[in-house]
Amino acid sequence: AQKVTQAQTEISVVEKEDVTLDCVYETRDTTYYLFWYKQPPSGELVFLIRRNSFDEQNEISGRYSWNFQKSTSSFNFTITASQVVDSAVYFCALSEALSQGNLIFGKGTKLSVKP
Amino acid sequence: NAGVMQNPRHLVRRRGQEARLRCSPMKGHSHVYWYRQLPEEGLKFMVYLQKENIIDESGMPKERFSAEFPKEGPSILRIQQVVRGDSAAYFCASSERGWNTDTQYFGPGTRLTVL
Numbered sequence: 001a002q003k004v005t006q007a008q009t010e011i012s013v014v015e016k017e018d019v020t021l022d023c024v025y026e027t028r029d030t031t032y033y034l035f036w037y038k039q040p041p042s043g044e045l046v047f048l049i050r051r052n053s054f055d056e057q058n059e060i061s062g063r064y065s066w067n068f069q070k071s072t073s074s075f076n077f078t079i080t081a082s083q084v085v086d087s088a089v090y091f092c093a094l095s096e097a098l099s100q101g102n103l104i105f106g107k108g109t110k111l112s113v114k115p
Numbered sequence: 116n117a118g119v120m121q122n123p124r125h126l127v128r129r130r131g132q133e134a135r136l137r138c139s140p141m142k143g144h145s146h147v148y149w150y151r152q153l154p155e156e157g158l159k160f161m162v163y164l165q166k167e168n169i170i171d172e173s174g175m176p177k178e179r180f181s182a183e184f185p186k187e188g189p190s191i192l193r194i195q196q197v198v199r200g201d202s203a204a205y206f207c208a209s210s211e212r213g214w215n216t217d218t219q220y221f222g223p224g225t226r227l228t229v230l
């Protein structure tokens with residue numbers, strides 16, 4: 001069965017620390033897509049990244065980087081030199097090839113960055 | 116380029132009343148998805164619509180909930196005879212082409228409170 005697990009419920013760091021948010025997924029499909037979304041305190045959902053199952057290259061965007069490891073079914077997200085504005089709930093999500101496009105979300109990790 | 120619009124942002128209803136939630140997709144998007152977020156939980160898929168068609172309603176409760184996306188106008192999620200357990204944030208997302216190849220962009224959500 002398809003599933004996304006974000007084992008870390010809450011993480012608290014001090015500004016400028018690096019932090020990694022874990023995401024482990026389960027799927028029977030060989031073709032699938034993985035996503036990260038950010039939900040700041042204001043409540044909206046902000047798209048961060050999409051990765052397909054055939055592309056295992058890591059990606060870096062500014063202070064954000066993503067590590068996709070198919071062998072361990074993980075798609076981890078690292079924030080380098082965290083800032084207070086990074087404080088939010090971060091969701092990892094999975095979309096399978098055989099689905100109609102609906103996203104399966106993890107329960108989210110609440111990140112608090114303290115000054 | 117306006118994003119996904121949802122209104123109202125906050126909605127308060129008494130038990131037994133009807134709730135109508137509206138969603139206008141991004142310009143050029145004809146695929147709409149509705150998700151529900153219960154407190155401290157991730158988002159759960161409810162329904163996927165294209166113009167005038169319901170593509171996948173596998174996540175919709177069997178009773179009291181319905182959704183439409185008419186040829187003209189926004190998509191509507193309707194909840195009849197609301198109960199306290201319907202209190203949640205309801206998010207709408209849209210995509211350009213549908214299926215899992217596309218990124219879903221989310222609206223700001225409607226927070227429904229049932230008294």
